[in-house]
Amino acid sequence: MVRFLVRRAVNYLVLVFLAATMTYFIAASALEPIVNYLQKHPQPPTSTIHNLLRAQNLDPDTPIAVRYWRWLTGVLHGDFGTTYTGDSVRAGTTPGWARPPSTRRCARPVRRSTTRRTWTTSRRPTALGAGRQPAALPAPGHRGHQVHPGQLR
Numbered sequence: 001m002v003r004f005l006v007r008r009a010v011n012y013l014v015l016v017f018l019a020a021t022m023t024y025f026i027a028a029s030a031l032e033p034i035v036n037y038l039q040k041h042p043q044p045p046t047s048t049i050h051n052l053l054r055a056q057n058l059d060p061d062t063p064i065a066v067r068y069w070r071w072l073t074g075v076l077h078g079d080f081g082t083t084y085t086g087d088s089v090r091a092g093t094t095p096g097w098a099r100p101p102s103t104r105r106c107a108r109p110v111r112r113s114t115t116r117r118t119w120t121t122s123r124r125p126t127a128l129g130a131g132r133q134p135a136a137l138p139a140p141g142h143r144g145h146q147v148h149p150g151q152l153r
Contacts, residue, residue, distance in 0.1 A: 020075070025064070
């Protein structure tokens with residue numbers, strides 16, 4: 001039984017490694033045409049393009065194997081890089097857009113059919129709400145609470 005579990009765990013780790021490797025190389029190859037186009041038809045100065053690409057760990061002058069190694073060691077340390085908006089993506093943090101609004105805390109499931117489940121807000125006072133009115137939904141374009149990368153360390 002132990003041999004079976006060990007074999008399964010090793011197979012799982014190999015599968016996760018192969019999936020991460022394939023995903024990285026597919027994403028990296030998708031950016032090559034963009035880099036080539038920007039080098040041939042530069043609207044901003046080329047140094048600006050290279051600085052932006054270096055900030056995203058996509059420097060075209062660095063070999064792809066080196067970029068992959070940097071990305072993989074970052075993932076193993078819980079650092080998933082930065083988003084295109086410049087926000088840091090670190091394990092254990094929740095971005096502002098992923099946090100549920102306060103009205104979802106009072107939501108309860110309502111069964112309307114055997115295959116579909118929907119949610120509605122409770123009008124009864126609850127332990128969380130205690131008779132409060134639910135907060136209004138944020139305005140369109142509202143990004144929620146932002147955490148700057150310097151605050152995470």
